[in-house]
Amino acid sequence: MKDERKSTWGPEAERLASRYALVAGSAVTFVLFGLIVTPALLRERRARPAAPSDQPAAPTAGWLDQAEAPPSHGKDLPPIDPKTLMTATPQLVGRGQTLFKQHCVSCHGDAGHGDGPASATLNPKPRNLTAPDNWKNGYRVTNIFTTLATGIKGSGMASFNYLPPADRMALVHYVRSLGGFDHGPEDPKALAALTSSLASQGVHIPNRIPVSMAIRKMVAEQAPAPTLPATAASNELVRRTVVDPSTAARTVAATDAHADVASLARAWTAGAPQNGFSTALVGLSADEWHTLVSVLLGEDRPMGRAVDGGGP
Numbered sequence: 017m018k019d020e021r022k023s024t025w026g027p028e029a030e031r032l033a034s035r036y037a038l039v040a041g042s043a044v045t046f047v048l049f050g051l052i053v054t055p056a057l058l059r060e061r062r063a064r065p066a067a068p069s070d071q072p073a074a075p076t077a078g079w080l081d082q083a084e085a086p087p088s089h090g091k092d093l094p095p096i097d098p099k100t101l102m103t104a105t106p107q108l109v110g111r112g113q114t115l116f117k118q119h120c121v122s123c124h125g126d127a128g129h130g131d132g133p134a135s136a137t138l139n140p141k142p143r144n145l146t147a148p149d150n151w152k153n154g155y156r157v158t159n160i161f162t163t164l165a166t167g168i169k170g171s172g173m174a175s176f177n178y179l180p181p182a183d184r185m186a187l188v189h190y191v192r193s194l195g196g197f198d199h200g201p202e203d204p205k206a207l208a209a210l211t212s213s214l215a216s217q218g219v220h221i222p223n224r225i226p227v228s229m230a231i232r233k234m235v236a237e238q239a240p241a242p243t244l245p246a247t248a249a250s251n252e253l254v255r256r257t258v259v260d261p262s263t264a265a266r267t268v269a270a271t272d273a274h275a276d277v278a279s280l281a282r283a284w285t286a287g288a289p290q291n292g293f294s295t296a297l298v299g300l301s302a303d304e305w306h307t308l309v310s311v312l313l314g315e316d317r318p319m320g321r322a323v324d325g326g327g328p
């Protein structure tokens with residue numbers, strides 16, 4: 017009996033409910049927008065002294081600021097012609113060099129010899145990119161692209177998948193430019209596969225809302241932003257290794273409850289400096305790691321598998 021009733025008005029109710037959700041959703045967005053943008057505009061008008069009208073308006077904050085641009089829908093940019101990524105043009109190599117300085121020299125060193133400041137504590141050592149010895153994935157275009165996509169398990173070499181494919185290709189060409197040795201012929205099949213995979217990857221620009229709106233939403237949805245423990249501020253190690261306390265606090269808060277010191281060391285080192293920690297992390301000894309983690313987590317974690325190569 018009951019089942020029959022449910023099945024007769026169920027779909028209708030569902031339709032109604034989803035329509036209602038849609039309307040409510042738009043209403044909330046609208047109200048949030050009004051709550052944030054209107055006061056900002058008013059504030060701005062009040063803050064700005066009546067500017068002489070013959071002068072061009074100075075760039076202002078408020079929503080003329082890019083970060084405060086009105087909400088916009090996401091879109092997919094058309095994919096780049098992959099052929100433009102397959103040859104080492106000066107532009108690509110130059111872009112690769114810039115990215116290499118940002119993301120790679122801490123381990124691979126300025127010239128790619130595998131002797132960056134982080135290399136001392138790493139085992140296995142970062143690859144010497146200028147010589148053809150001991151490459152695990154190999155130094156063909158497709159090989160290096162794979163290395164950047166997946167990283168190398170069991171080593172400090174992380175995945176750089178978060179970089180757009182075009183940037184990863186720029187890095188591939190720059191890495192190859194570092195070594196004057198013969199990189200050998202490409203495997204035509206693998207190259208064709210890579211070319212077509214690049215062709216199918218357009219770039220997705222996500223939906224955008226003003227930063228202030230995003231912040232309010234976050235504040236409304238979440239508990240207060242994590243902070244580092246009060247005792248951390250006075251700790252010498254913390255001061256040496258934390259560059260951005262609030263980002264570092266988020267990194268700490270996102271810590272797996274079961275991770276041991278050694279895996280935290282690897283993860284935090286690999287994530288620096290975007291995760292709020294300085295790349296100076298790579299110079300810490302095992303003891304220092306233990307102290308740092310204890311101070312930041314406010315608890316004593318087991319060491320786990322030795323921090324690679326680190327420690328006295």
Ligand code: HEC
Nearest residue numbers: 119120123140141142143151152153154163168171172173
């Ligand atoms: C945290 C240190 C670290 C950073 C940062 C790092 N690498 Fe590595 N990389 C390593 C280590 C360690 C290895 C050697 C892994 C092994 O032998 O298992 C390696 C190996 C490699 C290899 C050789 C792969 C092979 O086939 O053997 C390439 C190519 C490479 N890295 C490129 C890069 C590029 C490009 C960047 C920057 C986008 C980068 N690495 C950033 C540590 C790092």
